[in-house]
Amino acid sequence: MLKTKKGFLVLTAILALSFVVMVGCGAQDDAEQLTVVGSGGYPPFNFYEGDDVVGFDVDTGAAIAERMGVELNYVTSDWDGLIEGLRAGRYDGILGSMAITDDRLEVVNFTIPYYYSGAQLVVREDSGITNPADMDGKVIGVVTGTTFEDDALELGAEVRLYQDDNQTLMELINGRIDGVITDRLVALGGMEQISGGEQLTLAGELLRLEEMAIAVNKNDEELLEELNQILQEMHQDGTLTSISQKWHNGEDITVK
Incomplete structure (x- = not known):
């Protein structure tokens, strides 16, 4: 009877440890992704080709994620619910051609513009x-x-x-x-x-004229700072220009 109880306790400890490891791995997986959202119905910025979302916004997100050393997870949702989804923590940012406005600045932060x-x-x-x-x-x-x-x-x-x-x-x-x-x-x-x-x-x-930027949760100042630094680099080294020219018939929309 004592042996059975010990065996049960050992098994319980192993299962508990496994659960902690699994949870830890899940958190690590989340940390290795940059999850951004757009409407998915806004060509040529973010739209579906078959089952895949493509476009200027998606390529911009991929370039940002690469510089952060993480994978891009580009998801879509109805436009009128994007800000509330961001505030609820479902996304790291809205990278879906959202214009900076005074009303939006009351509830979210914005990076520097990535196009105009x-x-x-x-x-x-x-x-x-x-x-x-x-x-x-x-x-x-x-x-x-x-x-x-x-x-x-x-x-x-x-x-x-x-x-x-x-x-x-x-x-x-x-x-x-x-x-x-x-x-x-x-x-x-x-x-x-x-x-x-x-x-x-x-x-x-x-x-x-509108300035388009990435919306970020007001509680995530560290991410905002990192994204601003990366966008500044992408403006300076021509990355954003190249992405623009790919999707806009050679036109550079990343400068006013």
């Missing part, structure tokens, strides 16, 4: 619309949770919300809305890649 672009109105070529001022009373589609909703409202338009710009541009192509406001580069990419995109055109100049 701007808000652009897109319409059908046969619409007769050539100026954003023509959108008063019209219906404009934007991605929910983006700053483009404010742009549409300022033009006096009715706003219709969608989950990504694949949806907004298809709605415009099919004539269910009068215009789309999105990032200029996303608009150009969509016009080139989406079926029916040749029916669309840019209306007027940029509504405003």
Whole structure:
């Protein structure tokens, strides 16, 4: 009976030790990954090719992770839930073409910008619309949770919300809305890649310029500092320029 009890105690100790080792390994695995998130519906920045997410944002994340000595874990989620997911600790950062705004700075920190672009109105070529001022009373589609909703409202338009710009541009192509406001580069990419995109055109100049950066949890000052240092190096050594030229037909969007 005593021997059985000893055996039981030994077995219990072994199992407990195994559990601690497994937990420790899991934590180490997490520490060896940089988990960042984007919407997955924002070509050419982050979008699906088959089962894989690719694009400018993804390549930028891969270059950052390599310099950190970790693996990149690029995940996707609905745009309007990204900030809350970051604050809840589900991601290390949002690397999904998020613009720096005062409202967002109240709840998250941002790195230095890694590229620059701007808000652009897109319409059908046969619409007769050539100026954003023509959108008063019209219906404009934007991605929910983006700053483009404010742009549409300022033009006096009715706003219709969608989950990504694949949806907004298809709605415009099919004539269910009068215009789309999105990032200029996303608009150009969509016009080139989406079926029916040749029916669309840019209306007027940029509504405003935006600075795109990586959002980081306000409690993670150490990561913010590390990312800023790496981004600065990638700006200086031409890495970001090369990634930009790969995804934007030779154009460097990493400088103003």
